[in-house]
Amino acid sequence: MSSAPTIGEKQLDHAELAERFNKDEGRVDWHDQTLWFIRNKRDKAAQSLPEWEELREAASRIKSNVLNNLHDYLIDFERNAEANGITVHWARDAQEHNEIVHSIIQQERITQVVKSKSMLTEECHMNDYLAKQGIEVIDTDLGERIVQLAGEAPSHIVLPCIHWKKEEIGVLFNKHLGTPEGNCDPVLLTAAARENLRTHFMSSRLAITGVNFAVAETGEIVICTNEGNADLGVQLADIHIACMGIEKIIPQRKHLGIFLRLLARSATGQPLTTYSSHFQRPRPGQRMHVILVDNGRSERLGSKDFRNALKCIRCGACMNTCPVYRRSGGHSYHNAIAGPIGAILAPALDMKKNADLPFASTLCGSCTHVCPVKIDIHDQLYKWRQLLVQDGHVATSKKAGIKGMSVVLSSPFLYKAAGKLGRWFMKNVPKLTNNKFNPWFKQREMPEPPKGSFRHWYRENRKK
Amino acid sequence: MKVALFIPCYIDQFYPKVAIATLELLEKFGVDVSFPSRQTCCGQPMANSGFEHLSHTTNQLLVENFSGYDYIVCPSGSCTLHVKDHLHVNGEDQAVSHIRSTVMELTEFLTDVIKVQSLPAVFPHKVGFHQSCHGQRGLKLSQMSELVAAPYSKPEKLLQMVKDIQLISLDRADECCGFGGTFCVAEEAVSVKMGKDRVADHVSHGAEFITAGDMSCLMHLEGILKRQRSATRVIHIAEILNASAQ
Numbered sequence: 001m002s003s004a005p006t007i008g009e010k011q012l013d014h015a016e017l018a019e020r021f022n023k024d025e026g027r028v029d030w031h032d033q034t035l036w037f038i039r040n041k042r043d044k045a046a047q048s049l050p051e052w053e054e055l056r057e058a059a060s061r062i063k064s065n066v067l068n069n070l071h072d073y074l075i076d077f078e079r080n081a082e083a084n085g086i087t088v089h090w091a092r093d094a095q096e097h098n099e100i101v102h103s104i105i106q107q108e109r110i111t112q113v114v115k116s117k118s119m120l121t122e123e124c125h126m127n128d129y130l131a132k133q134g135i136e137v138i139d140t141d142l143g144e145r146i147v148q149l150a151g152e153a154p155s156h157i158v159l160p161c162i163h164w165k166k167e168e169i170g171v172l173f174n175k176h177l178g179t180p181e182g183n184c185d186p187v188l189l190t191a192a193a194r195e196n197l198r199t200h201f202m203s204s205r206l207a208i209t210g211v212n213f214a215v216a217e218t219g220e221i222v223i224c225t226n227e228g229n230a231d232l233g234v235q236l237a238d239i240h241i242a243c244m245g246i247e248k249i250i251p252q253r254k255h256l257g258i259f260l261r262l263l264a265r266s267a268t269g270q271p272l273t274t275y276s277s278h279f280q281r282p283r284p285g286q287r288m289h290v291i292l293v294d295n296g297r298s299e300r301l302g303s304k305d306f307r308n309a310l311k312c313i314r315c316g317a318c319m320n321t322c323p324v325y326r327r328s329g330g331h332s333y334h335n336a337i338a339g340p341i342g343a344i345l346a347p348a349l350d351m352k353k354n355a356d357l358p359f360a361s362t363l364c365g366s367c368t369h370v371c372p373v374k375i376d377i378h379d380q381l382y383k384w385r386q387l388l389v390q391d392g393h394v395a396t397s398k399k400a401g402i403k404g405m406s407v408v409l410s411s412p413f414l415y416k417a418a419g420k421l422g423r424w425f426m427k428n429v430p431k432l433t434n435n436k437f438n439p440w441f442k443q444r445e446m447p448e449p450p451k452g453s454f455r456h457w458y459r460e461n462r463k464k
Numbered sequence: 465m466k467v468a469l470f471i472p473c474y475i476d477q478f479y480p481k482v483a484i485a486t487l488e489l490l491e492k493f494g495v496d497v498s499f500p501s502r503q504t505c506c507g508q509p510m511a512n513s514g515f516e517h518l519s520h521t522t523n524q525l526l527v528e529n530f531s532g533y534d535y536i537v538c539p540s541g542s543c544t545l546h547v548k549d550h551l552h553v554n555g556e557d558q559a560v561s562h563i564r565s566t567v568m569e570l571t572e573f574l575t576d577v578i579k580v581q582s583l584p585a586v587f588p589h590k591v592g593f594h595q596s597c598h599g600q601r602g603l604k605l606s607q608m609s610e611l612v613a614a615p616y617s618k619p620e621k622l623l624q625m626v627k628d629i630q631l632i633s634l635d636r637a638d639e640c641c642g643f644g645g646t647f648c649v650a651e652e653a654v655s656v657k658m659g660k661d662r663v664a665d666h667v668s669h670g671a672e673f674i675t676a677g678d679m680s681c682l683m684h685l686e687g688i689l690k691r692q693r694s695a696t697r698v699i700h701i702a703e704i705l706n707a708s709a710q
Contacts (some may be wrong), residue, residue: 014651015650015652015653015654017651018654019652021652021653022653025657028657034617036636043609046612047612052612052614053611053612060552124491180666291658321610323639323640323642323658324654324658327654327657327658327661328654341579344514359513359514359647359650359651360651360654361642361644361647362597362640362643362644362645362647362658363512363597363598364597364640364644365598365602366608366610366639366640368527368601369601369608369611375507382511382512385512385513386514386517387514388514389513389514389515390517394514398513398650402509402510402515403515403518406515406522407520409473409504409505409507409509409510409521410504410521410525411504411521411523412501412502412503412525415473415505419476419477419611423478434520439650440648440652442652442656443652443656443691444656444659444684444690444691445687446687447478447479447683447687450478450480452480453476453477454475454476454480454483454484454499455471455476455501456480457480457483458483458487458501459501462498462499
């Protein structure tokens with residue numbers, strides 16, 4: 001799986017990757033419209049429920065309760081799951097998670113496994129890790145399979161290959177699956193993927209899945225898919241490993257009545273995912289493992305400003321609504337989770353590497369209001385900016401520029417003088433601002449400087 | 465009722481006509497309004513860039529200039545929201561909380577305090593209304609499309625009182641224009657693309673003018689329109705509400 005593009009050693013930042021994505025404006029339009037279509041579907045689905053806002057509030061409160069009592073719920077879950085015959089593992093971080101998965105696979109002497117969608121395994125870079133141990137992971141979600149064949153990471157948590165056009169998938173499948181050259185009929189391509197995946201399903205003894213919800217009261221997990229690939233993988237395998245972040249807990253089964261309704265509507269505008277499958281115990285002869293992964297979550301739980309990010313149910317609605325994401329593409333966020341939610345999760349994992357992401361937003365606030373669990377995403381982006389600057393993750397030139405600006409704005413005298421000077425130069429030496437070094441001027445004209453400021457006018461016309 | 469006029473720095477320096485229109489409009493409704501002369505900026509350019517800690521002097525200036533009024537009125541949703549959410553000065557809790565609770569964006573002041581029922585304005589043009597995000601989602605001047613809730617719009621309610629105006633509808637009622645403060649230069653490519661898409665929505669629906677409650681959005685859209693040599697122009701909502709028959 002490829003990581004984000006780099007030049008030499010330097011990883012390109014969001015602005016640079018976004019600029020690259022914007023070289024093909026027609027493609028940006030297509031990407032934007034595709035995702036906007038999904039945002040519209042979400043709106044219609046939400047509007048079909050008059051109680052939508054109450055559902056969001058209830059979900060947000062249940063998640064608050066979970067975060068406030070996470071320790072107890074996790075222990076309940078472990079006890080109940082083990083009573084059901086599930087083996088429960090605890091992983092402190094990505095490394096431990098990957099090692100646990102590997103040790104289970106190793107005990108069974110397996111070299112190939114199937115995996116349905118799990119953003120947690122993306123976060124842990126599990127496929128790469130297992131590949132280095134000689135184990136091949138076959139992604140069975142169609143979109144994930146497409147990006148896997150292409151050697152890419154998913155660009156969206158719900159729609160992993162949303163950045164691929166069907167014509168390009170035709171070429172990819174021709175190369176890897178032998179479909180007829182030049183054919184991009186979605187029915188034919190899907191059938192080819194299905195046939196290919198079927199051989200992997202049939203031969204794989206071990207299936208890895210993600211977890212959408214883990215119910216503390218019953219010790220069961222719930223997995224939502226539209227393709228049924230998680231179910232097929234698990235039903236055909238001798239061993240099932242389910243990987244989950246510790247925040248996926250919900251207290252009781254009845255709470256699914258809130259979360260399942262919100263999840264699919266927010267994600268794709270469907271009333272419910274095609275499959276919402278409960279796995280409560282291994283079937284006779286099968287072994288079932290659940291890995292509970294922390295990987296920085298406990299630390300975030302202790303931070304007042306950022307803990308609400310742990311409410312996320314991974315619906316992707318904030319990406320579909322984000323006017324920046326739609327025009328910069330998922331890979332511009334150079335992380336497993338892109339978009340607004342990714343931009344508040346990623347700095348918690350690595351501040352230095354992800355210092356650019358909280359700035360990849362206009363703070364328009366659409367994400368916060370589309371979020372089914374009411375995460376204050378745009379406020380957290382603002383708070384991350386403060387923290388990143390205080391921790392020194394900011395370019396020297398920017399620091400100097402903002403400092404200069406604050407000096408001018410802090411003095412009514414300097415402010416007045418600078419304004420006057422600015423207007424004079426813009427009028428008399430327009431080349432000073434109208435040049436290629438001014439990013440504003442690249443594709444926009446500068447405002448026309450007026451004769452004088454308002455305060456000057458006010459003094460002349462109103463001051464008694 | 466004593467009202468202070470709070471004029472965003474870039475309006476003061478580059479769009480004085482917007483401030484004049486705001487002042488004249490308030491005067492038309494008999495508001496006792498004055499402009500505290502040592503005001504500069506709300507501090508948002510620093511704070512949104514992660515340098516909130518450098519805005520303490522602008523915050524102090526705000527408290528110095530705007531204490532002792534019944535209301536503070538500002539022709540910008542964005543600056544108003546910033547003061548409401550982020551103004552902080554050590555040891556000035558009372559003054560700060562008074563300012564935070566009495567600072568109002570122009571259109572909400574007109575609809576909620578003055579309770580304007582009619583306007584003498586005339587503007588015989590096709591106009592597209594751009595929802596500025598901070599006014600809409602932050603100050604809740606209009607209902608947002610993300611929520612399942614009854615629609616309303618304080619600025620559009622006022623625009624509908626203007627004689628002969630034709631308000632157009634848009635494909636995307638409340639998408640961000642991409643200005644975003646320093647975002648407009650730090651993320652130039654996406655910022656411009658967002659602006660171009662907003663402009664195209666208005667132009668394709670026949671807008672002669674794009675209006676908004678925030679001149680910063682309009683400055684960005686104006687830059688794009690002018691580069692495209694478009695006949696469509698931008699105009700602040702205060703200018704339309706203050707427009708008289710030619």
